[in-house]
């Protein structure tokens with residue numbers, strides 16, 4: 435004990451201990467909240483409500499302006515094949531491959547935008563950048579803050595939000611290295627896509643991928659390869675290669691031994707694999723284990 439310490443029985447010491455306990459309880463509570471948020475899995479008895487915030491650059495060329503028009507139709511559920519209503523339907527079909535819930539809509543997408551933005555969002559921190567804890571924290575805070583700012587004009591509160599940031603050719607160099615990311619804790623997904631025709635398909639595929647991260651799914655690729663068997667839609671197919679579909683969390687179609695996976699360009703080729711279905715709570719562990727033990731009847735009904 436140092437000389438400045440008050441006697442053990444003094445009221446001051448009791449106050450200090452009480453304060454310390456309050457601080458500790460607060461930290462403990464925060465820790466539990468974070469743990470809970472990171473383990474959250476949707477309750478599929480209800481439709482999951484998702485807000486999609488479409489962002490487009492304020493400075494767009496006439497060509498990009500035309501793409502913006504198409505983007506607006508894309509958002510407003512136009513007659514194109516790759517639309518947000520098609521993505522909603524995709525969730526319905528994928529759930530139906532595992533369980534019988536006729537007429538049930540697992541995911542409902544509400545769309546706002548496209549909202550114009552100037553400048554570029556601060557880049558999110560990336561794995562492998564070697565950032566210190568403090569820099570990582572600061573970069574994450576700035577990145578999330580920029581997007582929270584975009585929500586100011588959006589009425590209503592949504593439990594799940596995915597931002598789709600479209601960018602023009604003049605900003606391609608800024609966005610090239612920026613990958614779509616998700617924060618399960620914040621229940622926010624961030625998708626980046628070029629303002630082109632292919633960009634809309636890429637956006638759709640990445641919205642599905644990031645949304646499934648929010649619902650608890652993990653990535654299923656190892657470097658450039660799809661992890662076997664979890665990153666394959668039909669790991670027990672005979673012959674095994676070529677595969678027909680891409681697992682949504684692996685995003686590649688294994689075609690031949692020793693060859694790179696075909697990239698997932700069309701969202702029609704995207705399926706929810708068995709491990710992803712277990713992670714997001716569509717099936718239980720026992721069924722997952724049965725499947726990977728070789729019982730294909732426990733897997734999805736593919737056509």
Ligand SMILES: [Zn+2]
Pocket residue numbers: 643647652653
């Ligand atoms: Zn991912």
